[in-house]
Amino acid sequence: MYKFKGKEYPCCASLTMGLIGGKWKTVILFHLRNDTLRYNELRKEMPTVTERTLSLQLKTLEEDGIIKRKVYTSKPPLKVEYSLTDFGKTLIPVVQSIADWGHKTVHNNLDVSG
Amino acid sequence: MYKFKGKEYPCCASLTMGLIGGKWKTVILFHLRNDTLRYNELRKEMPTVTERTLSLQLKTLEEDGIIKRKVYTSKPPLKVEYSLTDFGKTLIPVVQSIADWGHKTVHNNLDVSG
């Protein structure tokens, strides 16, 4: 049994998936792996996600300590930047290997059965 | 846009997650990464999954060409063995990095915020 942040997981792999699983989290982390991006910049990178879902996922990633949210409110134009925390940066190799596999698989077309 | 087996994904990372995402798939792949296991051997490794869910996940992993199912029915005692296909073996580094991160994270207790 693995425990992390009050949640229990039966396997080390399921712990990781509990944090980065779901339809959009790895996509967000992929776009943030080398960059700091604003909310609307993320939206442009991920046009098919709804705003509601994006902000929900950003919130849980922040709660889990994986990304940080920096608000520039020193005066008017609201500006919010998202980036990986130090803890979140430890996930870069994982996210990268997930992304690389997807990329390589499409290109090699290793798909046998059609 | 990435396409694989008739499904579309907005990002290379989401393609991978479409195949190995969900609560149990990486756990199954983790246990099969070096071994061939029978249905009930998998159950013993994953006592908290229900039989329904386990067999559903095994079926979709098989349909996606990631694992193969070998039935030994040459006479009576029914025996079914699950193992990775060659295609599935290309996922070993991905699954391993997911598992390693979970393992290391629990042990280092990198959890900052509590």
Next chain:
DNA sequence: GCAATAACGGTCAAATAGGATAGTATAAAA
């Protein structure tokens, strides 16, 4: 004055995932 941009939040609904429980067929073991 009006539209556009930025960064969301709220509500509702649909889809999907997963769990609880029980049942099946066969055969061996006690």
Next chain:
DNA sequence: TTTTATACTATCCTATTTGACCGTTATTGC
């Protein structure tokens, strides 16, 4: 002869995730 083991399948139900759509506050640009 009853129980146990193997490898599932079938129903039913709940919980979680995600999408559609609209509203909000504030400010800049035309």
